[in-house]
Amino acid sequence: MITRLTSLSKNVVQFCRFLRLKGFAIAVEDEASALQALQLIDYNNNKKFFLALRSILCRSKMQLNEFDDLFHEYWKQLDKIIDAKIKDDAEKKQQPVPPHTQFKSLKAWLHGNKNDDIEETAAYSMQESLSKKDFSAVPDDEMDELMQNIKALSRRLAAKSNRRYEYSNKIDLPDLRKTLRKNLRRGGELLDIVHQKPKRNRVKLLMLCDVSKSMELYTAFLIQFLYAFQQVYHRMETFVFSTSLTRITTLLKQKNYNEVLRTLGAQDSGWGGGTRIGESLDTFVTEYGDRLLGSGTIVIILSDGWDTGNTEQLEKNMEIIHLKSKKVIWLNPLAGYSSYSPDAAGMEAAMPYIDVFAPAYSAESLRRLGKWL
Amino acid sequence: MNQLKDIKQMLLAQGYITDDAVAMSLFLSLQLNKPLLVEGPAGVGKTEIAKVMASALQTDLIRLQCYEGLDATHALYEWNYQRQLLHLKMTEHDTQSIDEKEKTIFSESFLMKRPLLQAITHFKKPVLLIDEIDRSDEEFESFLLEVLSDWQITIPETGTIRATHIPQVILTGNRTRALSEALRRRCLYLYIDYPGFEKEWLIVKNKVPGIDAKLGEQLTKFMQELRLQKLEKIPGIAETLDWAMALSALHIDHLDKNIIEQTLGVILKDWRDTRQVQLSLTELMKKTGIISKVDKL
Numbered sequence: 001m002i003t004r005l006t007s008l009s010k011n012v013v014q015f016c017r018f019l020r021l022k023g024f025a026i027a028v029e030d031e032a033s034a035l036q037a038l039q040l041i042d043y044n045n046n047k048k049f050f051l052a053l054r055s056i057l058c059r060s061k062m063q064l065n066e067f068d069d070l071f072h073e074y075w076k077q078l079d080k081i082i083d084a085k086i087k088d089d090a091e092k093k094q095q096p097v098p099p100h101t102q103f104k105s106l107k108a109w110l111h112g113n114k115n116d117d118i119e120e121t122a123a124y125s126m127q128e129s130l131s132k133k134d135f136s137a138v139p140d141d142e143m144d145e146l147m148q149n150i151k152a153l154s155r156r157l158a159a160k161s162n163r164r165y166e167y168s169n170k171i172d173l174p175d176l177r178k179t180l181r182k183n184l185r186r187g188g189e190l191l192d193i194v195h196q197k198p199k200r201n202r203v204k205l206l207m208l209c210d211v212s213k214s215m216e217l218y219t220a221f222l223i224q225f226l227y228a229f230q231q232v233y234h235r236m237e238t239f240v241f242s243t244s245l246t247r248i249t250t251l252l253k254q255k256n257y258n259e260v261l262r263t264l265g266a267q268d269s270g271w272g273g274g275t276r277i278g279e280s281l282d283t284f285v286t287e288y289g290d291r292l293l294g295s296g297t298i299v300i301i302l303s304d305g306w307d308t309g310n311t312e313q314l315e316k317n318m319e320i321i322h323l324k325s326k327k328v329i330w331l332n333p334l335a336g337y338s339s340y341s342p343d344a345a346g347m348e349a350a351m352p353y354i355d356v357f358a359p360a361y362s363a364e365s366l367r368r369l370g371k372w373l
Numbered sequence: 374m375n376q377l378k379d380i381k382q383m384l385l386a387q388g389y390i391t392d393d394a395v396a397m398s399l400f401l402s403l404q405l406n407k408p409l410l411v412e413g414p415a416g417v418g419k420t421e422i423a424k425v426m427a428s429a430l431q432t433d434l435i436r437l438q439c440y441e442g443l444d445a446t447h448a449l450y451e452w453n454y455q456r457q458l459l460h461l462k463m464t465e466h467d468t469q470s471i472d473e474k475e476k477t478i479f480s481e482s483f484l485m486k487r488p489l490l491q492a493i494t495h496f497k498k499p500v501l502l503i504d505e506i507d508r509s510d511e512e513f514e515s516f517l518l519e520v521l522s523d524w525q526i527t528i529p530e531t532g533t534i535r536a537t538h539i540p541q542v543i544l545t546g547n548r549t550r551a552l553s554e555a556l557r558r559r560c561l562y563l564y565i566d567y568p569g570f571e572k573e574w575l576i577v578k579n580k581v582p583g584i585d586a587k588l589g590e591q592l593t594k595f596m597q598e599l600r601l602q603k604l605e606k607i608p609g610i611a612e613t614l615d616w617a618m619a620l621s622a623l624h625i626d627h628l629d630k631n632i633i634e635q636t637l638g639v640i641l642k643d644w645r646d647t648r649q650v651q652l653s654l655t656e657l658m659k660k661t662g663i664i665s666k667v668d669k670l
Contacts, residue, residue: 027558033405040404041377041397048377051397056405059557061412061548061564148551171446189462191455256603 008043009035011078012053018074019057022066026057150225153370154233168197203373204296205229205236206325208284210303212242212275218333222302222360227252227260237292241280242273247288276309277346281317293324298373300329302360307346315349322353329372331360389418389425390576398563399426408521408542410506410557413565416609419545423502426541433495435540436502437488439509445516449526451485479530490526493536500541507546511553518555568610570597576610581617585626592617592628594661596640602650602657605643612640628663630654 016031037052050071058064165175175196183190207226211219226238230252238249254260293299299321307314322328330350334340335357351357356372380403381396399422402409411419427434437448457478464474477483486494492501506514520526524536544560546552568576574593577584596613616639625632633654641647650657 025554025558030558033407036405037401040401047393048397051394052401055394055398055401055561055563058562059554060562064562064564148548151550170442170444171451189458191458193454255605 008038012038015053015071015074016057019070022070024057024063025059030057150228151232153373154229156370156373164199165196166199168195170197171195172197202235202296203298203326204292204294205233205373206292206297206299207236207238208281208299208301208303209238209240210242210275210277210301211240212273212306214275214304214306215302215333218360223261223264224257227257237288239284239288241275241277241284243276243279245280245283245287274308275303275306275346277303277305277307277350278310278313278315278317281321282313285317285320289320289324293321295326297325298327298329299325300331300369302331302333303346304332304334305330305344305347305350307344307349309346311345311349314346315353318350318353322355327355327372328353329356329358329369330354331358331369333360335359383429384425387425387429388579389421390572390579392572395422395563395565398561402543402561403541405561406539406541408544408560409563410544410546410552410560411563411565412546412548414567414607414609415547416607416611417565417567418610419547419565420502420504423500423504423543423545426543427500430498430500430541432497433499434502435488435492435495435499436504438504439506439513441508441510443509443513445513447487448489448513448517449487449520450490450528451487452479452530453483453485457483484528484531489520490534492540493520493524493526493538494534495538495540498538498540500543503542503544505546506544506556507548507550507552514553514556518553518559521559567600567607570594573597573610573613577613577617580614581621584617584621588620588626588628589617591661591663592620595628595633595657595663598657598661599640599650602653604641604646604649606641606646608640608642615639628658630658633658 012034013031016026016034020026034053034056037056038049041048041052043049043052053071054064054067058067165173167175167178172195175194178194178196179190179192180188182192182194207229209219209222209226211223215222223240226248230236230238230249236249237247238252239245239247248264251260251263318328332340332347358368358372360369377396377400380400381391381393384391384396384399398409401407411422413419423436424434460478460483461474467474469477488501492499503517506517509517521542524539525533527533544556567573570593573596574590577589577593581589593613596608596616600607616636619636619639620628620632634651637647637650641650
């Protein structure tokens with residue numbers, strides 16, 4: 001009985017290590033808790049054993065979902081292989097390819113089109129990027145994570161403080177003037193203290209997203225990002241443009257994402273067509289500029305800057321947008337590539353009026369957006 | 374309280390129907406004396422767990438409701454400033470020294486205990502419910518971590534207060550914000566989802582004893598189907614029970630389109646949802662098997 005017990009506890013420890021390999025953060029303390037728990041239950045009962053380990057070793061819903069499979073995988077393999085130590089190495093090899101390598105190959109391909117001498121790699125990468133086309137549509141659980149990130153971002157945005165103060169019912173800074181005035185009626189005895197807190201700024205966001213041909217690979221992902229952002233952050237206006245401009249704010253506010261996609265697809269607004277950034281921005285400035293731009297608005301433009309339209313017009317309108325808004329952020333999917341320089345004609349014209357120029361090619365880079373807002 | 378099955382029995386005695394996963398988590402949380410973090414959609418009975426635990430353990434429930442902007446003063450303690458001031462005013466002409474006066478106004482009777490301090494100074498081991506922890510700010514979360522690991526609170530004017538009993542802590546959240554790893558590490562984790570048909574029907578039977586069996590089954594099925602719709606606010610178990618009680622009070626023994634339409638306000642609390650369900654009601658009823666009844670009428 002004793003030998004059996006020690007081998008069980010050894011196995012549990014081994015199982016914890018296995019989970020760590022799979023990305024679970026398990027502290028030594030948790031291992032101890034798991035072993036302690038086994039003393040409390042009837043561990044010969046498979047279901048109880050499973051439930052006990054699960055409630056101790058899991059830390060989030062995602063892990064709960066994974067745990068079932070991992071648990072069965074491990075104990076099944078253990079039945080097969082007597083020497084459990086061989087397993088460790090085998091598991092390491094099974095680790096999935098990290099997602100950023102997919103982006104790398106895509107970037108290589110995008111760059112490769114301009115460079116003839118690395119044609120071979122370019123062709124290879126192209127195949128790869130086509131087969132991994134679903135990278136552009138974020139998988140559900142990653143979407144969940146992206147949502148969480150955007151939520152955190154929008155909370156921070158909503159909490160940006162101002163230099164003025166406003167009334168607060170929290171125990172914050174005392175407002176001396178109001179306190180004195182309020183307590184005068186009690187003969188100047190300071191019974192009630194009035195508090196104040198820094199006033200909050202409500203940043204408005206304005207998104208202009210390029211959906212032309214050159215952006216095609218990124219569009220699905222960007223739309224998903226815009227959709228997620230619109231769901232959690234309400235002070236936001238969204239436009240898409242290619243040859244003309246379309247306002248999609250209300251559309252993105254819908255609950256059902258698939259419906260959003262369908263309606264977007266049905267609207268014929270030159271998706272996957274050429275880009276006329278200048279004209280689109282001109283429409284924006286003349287039709288919406290006065291209403292939507294202001295000193296509290298951050299303008300975010302998502303585009304690669306490949307422009308077939310009028311460069312002068314682009315420059316003029318960028319200047320207006322720059323003057324009328326708080327900040328202009330240009331997110332360029334190509335800018336993530338190390339040798340990238342903004343030499344597309346449109347990009348060059350817009351450059352002087354951009355406060356922040358940043359890459360946008362993955363969920364990670366969009367996450368970094370928080371720094372600029 | 375030493376056996377797993379006792380827990381289930383105990384919860385059942387309080388009218389709380391549960392499954393093995395929940396019972397196991399509660400059992401281990403009690404035995405290992407670790408906080409239990411409960412997550413899940415709104416209305417699946419997360420808060421109820423704490424209430425039931427408290428009454429099952431025959432102890433008190435101390436509740437800390439979290440919200441954005443909750444700070445230490447609201448969670449720990451506050452000096453009753455007005456009372457201190459009035460006290461000083463009243464004893465203005467006494468001959469007490471300043472030291473003595475200070476001692477009096479910073480004594481326990483001028484201290485307003487907030488939930489966390491209350492919980493650790495309670496005369497017996499209470500259940501401490503920290504509700505909707507994900508609504509509080511990150512600063513508060515890290516502050517909470519400190520209290521949850523040390524079980525002591527320092528008040529600068531009087532000194533450190535140590536826990537007389539370490540409370541049984543239950544934290545709830547519905548994932549509006551990702552909680553920190555550090556907090557998760559200190560807790561056991563439990564995710565409660567909407568109940569399946571069997572479980573929900575059992576709950577309805579248990580909570581609304583007078584309900585007609587056919588009505589109960591129909592309405593539970595309808596609720597199960599309703600949750601699969603894309604709604605703004607998905608109805609929870611509380612709504613099912615409200616509906617069951619309402620229909621049972623109206624002496625209705627089966628569902629039909631009219632009744633559902635008239636009582637939709639009990640389960641749906643958003644006008645867009647109401648409209649959507651009204652439009653797809655026939656389809657919904659077909660799926661739940663209520664429609665054949667209407668056809669005949």
